[in-house]
Amino acid sequence: MNIPEELHYTREHEWILVEDDTGTVGxxxxxxxxxxxxxxxxxxxxxxxxxxxxxxxxxESVKAVSEIYSPVSGQILExxxxxxxxxxxxxxxxxxxxxxxxxxxxxxxxxKGLLSAQDYEHYLKEELAK
Numbered sequence: 001m002n003i004p005e006e007l008h009y010t011r012e013h014e015w016i017l018v019e020d021d022t023g024t025v026g027x028x029x030x031x032x033x034x035x036x037x038x039x040x041x042x043x044x045x046x047x048x049x050x051x052x053x054x055x056x057x058x059x060e061s062v063k064a065v066s067e068i069y070s071p072v073s074g075q076i077l078e079x080x081x082x083x084x085x086x087x088x089x090x091x092x093x094x095x096x097x098x099x100x101x102x103x104x105x106x107x108x109x110x111x112k113g114l115l116s117a118q119d120y121e122h123y124l125k126e127e128l129a130k
Contacts, residue, residue, distance in 0.1 A: 002029045004095050008071065008111055009120035015095065016071040018111055023072060026099040027059065027090060030124055035061040038090045043079040044101065050074060052110050057100065059090065072110040074103030 007015040013031035017024045032038065040060040050056045055067035056076070079101050083089060090098040105111075115123060 002095070003117045003121050003124075005117045007095070007117065008114035009117070009123075010069065010071045010114060011123060012069045014069055014071050016111075016114065018105070018108075021105050021108070022077065022102055023074060023105055024099050024102050025068075025071060026094055027068065028120075029094050031066075032091050032094045032098070035059060035066060035090075036063040037061055038087045041083040041087045041090065041100065043081075043083065044076050046076050046079065048076045049106075050076070050103070052107075052113075059087075068100060070103070071114055072103075073106040075106065076101055076103050078102040 007017050009015050009028065013028045015026055015028050038059055038061050042058045044050065044056040050070045050073065052070060052073045054070055056070050057068045059066050059068060080099050082097065083100065092098065
């Protein structure tokens with residue numbers, strides 16, 4: 001399984017890379033595989049504030065439309081506008097060029113409630129065993 005160690009994860013299959021007071025958010029490799037070919041990404045507005053666990057956009061694939069949930073509370077600093085032209089970057093590089101938003105963290109302590117890479121891997125194994 002491709003689960004980068006430096007990231008934090010949610011049970012809804014989002015990841016966040018925290019650098020100082022900024023978080024870069026995307027969906028996991030597992031999520032993009034489950035979605036199938038991504039054809040459209042709805043992005044939030046810059047400056048928008050979102051709470052932890054709240055939806056801030058959606059991903060449309062050939063199979064379904066899925067909401068994207070914020071791992072932490074924050075204010076949107078930047079969206080990955082490249083996804084408007086090439087939404088399949090989420091499929092080809094979910095942890096790199098397929099990032100979705102960057103946000104300013106409102107409460108860094110929320111990171112403690114997220115899963116580590118090891119915890120996420122364990123969670124996936126449990127989910128896949130069901």
